Amino acid sequence: MALIRAIIKHPILSGLLAVTIGGIVVLTLIVAFLDQIKWVLSDQFWFSNILSLAIFGGIMTAVAYCILLERKISAWIQDRYGPNRVGPLGLLQPLADGVKLLLKEDITPGHVDKALFVLAPFMMFVVALIGFAVVPWGGTFRWPWMDADATPLVAQVASIDIAVIYLLAVGSMGVYGVVLGGWASNNKYAFYGAMRAAAQMISYEIPLGLVVLTAVITVGYLLPVDHAMDCLRLEGAVAAQAPHAASWTMWVVFYHPVAALLMFIAALAEANRAPFDLAEAEQELIGGFHTEYSAMKWAMFFLGEYAHMITSSAFMVCLFWGGYHLPYCTWLSTDESALAMLCRIGVIGAKIAIFIGAYMVVRWSLPRFRFDQLMRLAWKSLVPMGLVILAAQVLIVYYGWPQWISIVVNLGVLVLAAIASLTNAMPISGRQQSLLIKEKAAREKEYELQHAGV
Amino acid sequence: MPASDWKKTDVMNVDQPTLTTAERLYLPQIFGGFKTTLRHMFSVHVRNKKVIQYPEQRRQLRKEIYRGVHRLNRDDQGRVACVACFMCETACPAHCIHIVGEESPWQDREKYPVQFDIDELRCIYCGMCEEACPVDAIELTPEFHLVGRSREEMIFDKEKLLMVYDRTKDEKPRKNPRITGY
Numbered sequence A: 001m002a003l004i005r006a007i008i009k010h011p012i013l014s015g016l017l018a019v020t021i022g023g024i025v026v027l028t029l030i031v032a033f034l035d036q037i038k039w040v041l042s043d044q045f046w047f048s049n050i051l052s053l054a055i056f057g058g059i060m061t062a063v064a065y066c067i068l069l070e071r072k073i074s075a076w077i078q079d080r081y082g083p084n085r086v087g088p089l090g091l092l093q094p095l096a097d098g099v100k101l102l103l104k105e106d107i108t109p110g111h112v113d114k115a116l117f118v119l120a121p122f123m124m125f126v127v128a129l130i131g132f133a134v135v136p137w138g139g140t141f142r143w144p145w146m147d148a149d150a151t152p153l154v155a156q157v158a159s160i161d162i163a164v165i166y167l168l169a170v171g172s173m174g175v176y177g178v179v180l181g182g183w184a185s186n187n188k189y190a191f192y193g194a195m196r197a198a199a200q201m202i203s204y205e206i207p208l209g210l211v212v213l214t215a216v217i218t219v220g221y222l223l224p225v226d227h228a229m230d231c232l233r234l235e236g237a238v239a240a241q242a243p244h245a246a247s248w249t250m251w252v253v254f255y256h257p258v259a260a261l262l263m264f265i266a267a268l269a270e271a272n273r274a275p276f277d278l279a280e281a282e283q284e285l286i287g288g289f290h291t292e293y294s295a296m297k298w299a300m301f302f303l304g305e306y307a308h309m310i311t312s313s314a315f316m317v318c319l320f321w322g323g324y325h326l327p328y329c330t331w332l333s334t335d336e337s338a339l340a341m342l343c344r345i346g347v348i349g350a351k352i353a354i355f356i357g358a359y360m361v362v363r364w365s366l367p368r369f370r371f372d373q374l375m376r377l378a379w380k381s382l383v384p385m386g387l388v389i390l391a392a393q394v395l396i397v398y399y400g401w402p403q404w405i406s407i408v409v410n411l412g413v414l415v416l417a418a419i420a421s422l423t424n425a426m427p428i429s430g431r432q433q434s435l436l437i438k439e440k441a442a443r444e445k446e447y448e449l450q451h452a453g454v
Numbered sequence B: 001m002p003a004s005d006w007k008k009t010d011v012m013n014v015d016q017p018t019l020t021t022a023e024r025l026y027l028p029q030i031f032g033g034f035k036t037t038l039r040h041m042f043s044v045h046v047r048n049k050k051v052i053q054y055p056e057q058r059r060q061l062r063k064e065i066y067r068g069v070h071r072l073n074r075d076d077q078g079r080v081a082c083v084a085c086f087m088c089e090t091a092c093p094a095h096c097i098h099i100v101g102e103e104s105p106w107q108d109r110e111k112y113p114v115q116f117d118i119d120e121l122r123c124i125y126c127g128m129c130e131e132a133c134p135v136d137a138i139e140l141t142p143e144f145h146l147v148g149r150s151r152e153e154m155i156f157d158k159e160k161l162l163m164v165y166d167r168t169k170d171e172k173p174r175k176n177p178r179i180t181g182y
């Protein structure tokens, strides 16, 4: 008796005891219900549900660690170490951040519109998360215990016909969170921030839409004719980019390099990331639309932003960068074992991680745009470039020209844009020779007028 | 005067630098920026050399001139060296010194402080008090690990300031003891 009491009172031993008992219980349950578990896992409906839960958990962890990664990368770029105190190498820092944010006082200022004020961060967070439903994580596969001729499972939560449009729609719903947050705060600075963010996100939706359309049409052209309607499904887009005997890779980015660049820029702006983050602009403006938010509600905005980053990276990877395919790896693309499925999830995850790293390096390298520069970049350069590329792709498909023509068009667009920017009287930033010459002439004239009588 | 002569007058126009072709194309500049940041990101040895892991590693302070917490010096007989002249209180730009002076019980000076408070939270550590003191009684020490649980605790009185002297006199001896020969 005394021994048991001593064990229960001991902090480490009691923890070990609890873990052992829990583990034994879970293991017995698994063994007892093995057949049922197998059945649940082999049914597409239940598997999708379980997968959505797993993805939710995975994405939340990923978001938390994205924040740690962002802090680490910013530190490395500035010759610092970054958080390295909590846990080995600071790896438990997200946990500490979460606890801190949960325990912080959650202030709801007296002058706000309560319902909308509470709704806004959740709105932002939820719309950022539901986009993951259509991302094809692992293609088709069979569990080892399934018959070889059974219908394979699809490692994807929902396979809907209009996944691309769904993602665009869900992405633009993020604007609601921002505008609601700014409006409900009943604070003019928050409201200005929300207006900036809304104007920016709506403007960049257009180049994003153009580029996505280009990619979709290309995918439809690359797919075999009887599957061409799959081009609006993300898994269709990924399937079109599978490694192929005829060409060493068929990633859309090789046909449309400039379009991929435009999509990256537009995705940065859509996610309100630097250098387009003047919705918040922590350093010089007072925080934009989430000025009045604190504690967990503020964290929801933050998590939403990072989840949005992951969604847009996944979108980009699926449309342009070949989803879970790698060049030459036909095993990875065609095998239907569970192991290949896990590898595919790893590949697409790695690609998404590379994009997130790129987002972060961009954020800590580039200065922020001024608002007029931001608008000019969207309307005067991204939209025309996107339009030309889209028109060229439509012509290619309409006349059945070979797809490689789009590479020429892309490079041509880049050259044309360079020429246009060099001859443009209003550059996107800074001062230029032609304006200075005009200024100088005006100054000399003024001087002449002043000294006319001397 | 012809317009081309405007440069010869005392009017000077300074032009802002203009953008070069590469700068106007913007993308080359962006990639230049990435090059810089990525170089810093991967230069681990620079990090390792520069970063000081604070509580375990301390940076080398220049003890003679570092401006940290104040101390009130003692003279060679262990009495407070201050003569309550109010110079430091007058000089302090943050108005954080409060002195109550009284006639001194000792023969060698007229006044001494019965109360000497410095609000360490209001102080801006400018060192003006040290400059102003005619007898070098108040000095700033290299001590900067200053914590307190309340605002009241951070108002240092005479005893505490003398205690700071006792604790730091080995590290930083009194600058010029001769001056207080009175």
Ligand code: SF4
Pocket: B091, B092, B093, B094, B095, B096, B097, B118, B122, B123, B124, B125, B126, B127, B128, B129, B130
């Ligand atoms: S250091 Fe400056 S601010 Fe602080 S007590 Fe001395 S004179 Fe005042």
Ligand code: SF4
Pocket: B081, B082, B083, B084, B085, B086, B087, B088, B089, B099, B132, B133, B134, B135, B136, B137, B138
């Ligand atoms: S200036 Fe020096 S002597 Fe005068 S009151 Fe201040 S500490 Fe005392």
